[in-house]
Amino acid sequence: MNVVPADLNNVESIVNEIVTRHEGNKHELVAVLNDVQKTLGYLPESALIQVADGLDIPLSKVYGVATFYTLLSIKPMGKHVIRVCESAPCHLLGANSLIDVLRKELRISIGETTKCGTFTLEHTSCLGLCGVAPAIMIDDEVFGNLMPDDIPAILEKYK
Amino acid sequence: MKTVEDLERIRKQAKVMTKLREGGETTKVVVGMGTCGIAAGARETLSAIMDELARRNIQDVIVTQTGCIGLCEQEPIITVERPGEGKVSYGKVSGERARKIVASHVINGQVVGEWVIPAS
Amino acid sequence: MQFYRSHVLICAGTPCILKGCGAVRDAFITELKNQGLEEEVRVVETGCLGPCDLGPVIVIYPEGTLYEKVKISDVPKIVDEHLLKGRIVRDLISEGSIPGIIPYKEPVYFGIQERIVLRNCGIIDPSSIEEYIARDGYQALAKCLTEMKPSEVIEIVKQSGLVGRGGAAFPTGLKWSFTANTKDDQKYMICNADEGEPGTFKDRLILEGDPHSIIEAMTIAGYAVGATRGFVYIRGEYGLSIDRINQGIQQAESMGLLGDNIFGSGFSFKLEVKKGAGAYVCGEETALIESMEGNRGEPRVKPPYPGTHGFLGKPTVVNNVETLANVPQIILNGADWYRGYGTPKCPGTKVFTMTGDINNKGLIEVPMGITLREIIYEIGGGIPEGREFKMAQTGGTSGGCLSGEMLDVPMDYFTLPEKGSALGSGALLIMDDSHCIVDIAESFMRFFVRESCGKCAPCRVGTVRLHEIVKKVACGDGTYEDLEILEDLGRTMRETSLCGLGQSAPVPIMTMLRYFKDEFMAHIEEKRCPSETCKL
Numbered sequence: 137m138n139v140v141p142a143d144l145n146n147v148e149s150i151v152n153e154i155v156t157r158h159e160g161n162k163h164e165l166v167a168v169l170n171d172v173q174k175t176l177g178y179l180p181e182s183a184l185i186q187v188a189d190g191l192d193i194p195l196s197k198v199y200g201v202a203t204f205y206t207l208l209s210i211k212p213m214g215k216h217v218i219r220v221c222e223s224a225p226c227h228l229l230g231a232n233s234l235i236d237v238l239r240k241e242l243r244i245s246i247g248e249t250t251k252c253g254t255f256t257l258e259h260t261s262c263l264g265l266c267g268v269a270p271a272i273m274i275d276d277e278v279f280g281n282l283m284p285d286d287i288p289a290i291l292e293k294y295k
Numbered sequence: 296m297k298t299v300e301d302l303e304r305i306r307k308q309a310k311v312m313t314k315l316r317e318g319g320e321t322t323k324v325v326v327g328m329g330t331c332g333i334a335a336g337a338r339e340t341l342s343a344i345m346d347e348l349a350r351r352n353i354q355d356v357i358v359t360q361t362g363c364i365g366l367c368e369q370e371p372i373i374t375v376e377r378p379g380e381g382k383v384s385y386g387k388v389s390g391e392r393a394r395k396i397v398a399s400h401v402i403n404g405q406v407v408g409e410w411v412i413p414a415s
Numbered sequence: 416m417q418f419y420r421s422h423v424l425i426c427a428g429t430p431c432i433l434k435g436c437g438a439v440r441d442a443f444i445t446e447l448k449n450q451g452l453e454e455e456v457r458v459v460e461t462g463c464l465g466p467c468d469l470g471p472v473i474v475i476y477p478e479g480t481l482y483e484k485v486k487i488s489d490v491p492k493i494v495d496e497h498l499l500k501g502r503i504v505r506d507l508i509s510e511g512s513i514p515g516i517i518p519y520k521e522p523v524y525f526g527i528q529e530r531i532v533l534r535n536c537g538i539i540d541p542s543s544i545e546e547y548i549a550r551d552g553y554q555a556l557a558k559c560l561t562e563m564k565p566s567e568v569i570e571i572v573k574q575s576g577l578v579g580r581g582g583a584a585f586p587t588g589l590k591w592s593f594t595a596n597t598k599d600d601q602k603y604m605i606c607n608a609d610e611g612e613p614g615t616f617k618d619r620l621i622l623e624g625d626p627h628s629i630i631e632a633m634t635i636a637g638y639a640v641g642a643t644r645g646f647v648y649i650r651g652e653y654g655l656s657i658d659r660i661n662q663g664i665q666q667a668e669s670m671g672l673l674g675d676n677i678f679g680s681g682f683s684f685k686l687e688v689k690k691g692a693g694a695y696v697c698g699e700e701t702a703l704i705e706s707m708e709g710n711r712g713e714p715r716v717k718p719p720y721p722g723t724h725g726f727l728g729k730p731t732v733v734n735n736v737e738t739l740a741n742v743p744q745i746i747l748n749g750a751d752w753y754r755g756y757g758t759p760k761c762p763g764t765k766v767f768t769m770t771g772d773i774n775n776k777g778l779i780e781v782p783m784g785i786t787l788r789e790i791i792y793e794i795g796g797g798i799p800e801g802r803e804f805k806m807a808q809t810g811g812t813s814g815g816c817l818s819g820e821m822l823d824v825p826m827d828y829f830t831l832p833e834k835g836s837a838l839g840s841g842a843l844l845i846m847d848d849s850h851c852i853v854d855i856a857e858s859f860m861r862f863f864v865r866e867s868c869g870k871c872a873p874c875r876v877g878t879v880r881l882h883e884i885v886k887k888v889a890c891g892d893g894t895y896e897d898l899e900i901l902e903d904l905g906r907t908m909r910e911t912s913l914c915g916l917g918q919s920a921p922v923p924i925m926t927m928l929r930y931f932k933d934e935f936m937a938h939i940e941e942k943r944c945p946s947e948t949c950k951l
């Protein structure tokens with residue numbers, strides 16, 4: 137999920153490469169967008185246009201799909217995306233207090249990115265980690281059994 | 296593999312292989328590495344075990360992984376099985392606890408009763 | 416904290432007391448002191464251990480060794496040999512295990528469980544196909560391809576009484592037969608691993624812990640219905656599951672267990688992973704298919720059903736992970752064996768995920784028809800800090816809520832709906848008396864607002880309105896009319912929403928209003944939150 141600025145200059149070739157890997161198959165739109173998101177960190181307009189071209193589907197449809205799924209984003213994201221589960225099992229065991237600490241530590245609200253561009257904070261529905269609730273996910277890493285006091289040390293690893 | 300007999304042959308070989316590892320000559324440490332385990336810190340546990348074994352230059356201990364067994368509350372979970380002895384499962388094994396378990400149980404055969412997953 | 420390396424359990428049930436267990440206990444304590452072991456070995460008096468006619472009975476953990484008819488004169492030997500030197504006193508132990516005594520390595524937790532779908536989870540190394548094969552893996556596939564006709568495979572599954580574990584409880588054999596009966600040149604088999612129901616993580620555990628069981632089952636299903644291609648649709652958040660299944664597919668391909676002409680039978684099957692991108696509604700089978708086709712994951716109008724018009728318009732079977740995990744065992748052991756578990760109407764086992772206010776959070780597999788009380792208090796270890804049970808929600812966030820009076824209701828796919836709830840995915844959220852019903856209702860409704868796909872109006876608008884009203888009540892601004900609107904709106908959504916999401920969104924609220932109305936009323940009339948959770 138690392139956005140190397142250089143990538144954004146190469147959107148065209150990156151997207152083309154991904155589209156070719158999926159053989160230009162329209163039905164692979166979600167997979168293509170997943171891959172583009174993974175490489176670029178988000179889905180800039182230029183990439184959406186390129187995908188629409190490459191798969192020969194209307195841009196409006198690509199936009200519709202890109203905005204439907206929560207793991208896809210058309211807004212730039214921080215280097216690390218923190219997803220805090222707010223579903224009932226985590227809620228019951230104190231997810232709110234985790235969110236309070238995260239907001240305080242990062243000085244941003246849910247849906248925002250820190251000024252330095254390191255972290256984006258998001259809510260998520262259940263991550264299937266309720267056995268170790270409350271849980272959060274940072275990029276592809278998972279953390280469970282959290283207490284508010286655990287948060288600063290975890291963030292430190294990503295700074 | 297082309298025939299059912301091939302499958303049977305592989306099964307027999309695999310059984311022998313796992314038997315050797317299970318009831319066999321060596322001590323086995325199994326770390327639960329499902330997502331729950333990892334979320335609860337199993338990676339740190341695993342590396343502490345490897346590190347502790349390396350530090351003591353112990354080579355005849357097999358460390359393997361398995362999926363989650365369902366006792367998420369107790370994650371990270373490790374199971375220690377010494378030759379000829381029953382399996383003992385430990386719960387909430389932090390890196391620190393893992394080092395202690397390696398030292399007293401894996402190497403010296405002293406079960407660390409306090410961290411064994413309780414009977415009820 | 417005090418560390419004890421061994422525990423001596425002394426039965427203090429009435430029969431053993433009569434047989435003098437008290438004196439045996441005292442002898443242990445004295446002897447341990449003499450040997451300087453009192454800091455290392457703990458003596459615990461327990462309730463009845465079962466074999467009463469053999470009392471006094473003691474069990475030494477961690478080995479789980481059972482000594483019977485222990486006399487005071489035996490004690491020094493047991494302490495010296497077993498506890499000091501670590502050698503079991505063979506001539507004093509009883510042979511054979513006695514039912515009810517569970518060795519230390521298998522906590523009570525596993526006692527009531529019957530593991531069919533989880534038989535390999537936590538036992539084998541999931542990254543090794545050999546370990547799966549060593550535990551009879553791919554034997555069922557071999558049997559199907561070399562000894563059985565597709566129709567016979569379907570017949571066994573029908574006979575077994577297996578119903579879908581994804582929530583809707585549709586009979587699996589029947590579902591397969593619909594697709595088998597179509598005459599299309601291309602059919603598909605899909606495994607639904609989009610597990611998103613809050614409180615559910617059973618499918619993840621199976622995918623991570625026993626990936627080959629799903630690969631084998633899908634191939635069997637493909638053979639039964641005549642599908643040559645299969646897809647495992649896994650939610651994007653389940654990174655490890657995706658890796659494990661991909662690895663499993665590679666291993667199976669390189670052994671010839673997937674691909675062309677498997678076991679020389681002429682049957683070919685190709686399997687692929689499709690990764691989700693984050694949408695709960697994609698668990699709904701037609702939305703899942705839409706997503707696989709590269710669209711927004713919005714459910715289709717049914718009928719036609721996927722069985723005849725599914726992926727790319729072709730006949731498609733969609734089955735849940737847990738449903739599939741049952742299949743190889745049913746093929747190997749037969750339908751009658753399977754019917755030996757659970758209830759006559761609802762055979763087999765169910766995997767439950769226990770979350771919330773319960774001591775043993777986690778996952779269990781038990782026979783269908785078990786009661787909530789058994790799950791919470793016997794397997795789940797009860798409620799933390801001895802607090803009182805207040806509410807359980809079965810079936811995940813779209814399931815209904817049960818109150819304390821319903822602790823003895825059998826949990827199966829047919830009994831729970833009679834109580835206004837559902838077994839659903841097997842999620843069990845336990846809540847104790849320190850939590851507020853209205854607050855948790857607000858959390859439930861927030862989930863549906865977030866996850867409604869927006870295709871149909873009753874769900875798109877209804878979920879937002881439900882949330883607004885519940886929030887209003889939680890803030891102390893609710894009125895009695897609001898509760899009436901909730902009921903009315905809920906009914907409308909149930910009847911008019913396009914898919915299960917909108918139809919079940921009001922279920923938690925409606926059941927909560929049925930069983931916990933007084934708590935809503937306290938927020939409205941007294942502007943007071945009985946458990947002091949809501950900021951009023």
Ligand SMILES: Cc1cc2nc3c(=O)[nH]c(=O)nc-3n(C[C@H](O)[C@H](O)[C@H](O)COP(=O)(O)O)c2cc1C
Pocket residue numbers: 578579580581582583584585587607608609610611612695696697698699700701733734735736738739914915916
């Ligand atoms: C909103 C919604 C979400 C669903 N989510 C899942 C899911 O995550 N996993 C699943 O297997 N079934 C889910 N289902 C049920 C599927 O539509 C379908 O019934 C199931 O996959 C069929 O498999 P089975 O017969 O093996 O249970 C969901 C249904 C609805 C309405």
Ligand code: FES
Pocket residue numbers: 221222223224225226227261262263264265266269270271613614615
């Ligand atoms: S409710 Fe938070 S991970 Fe499931």
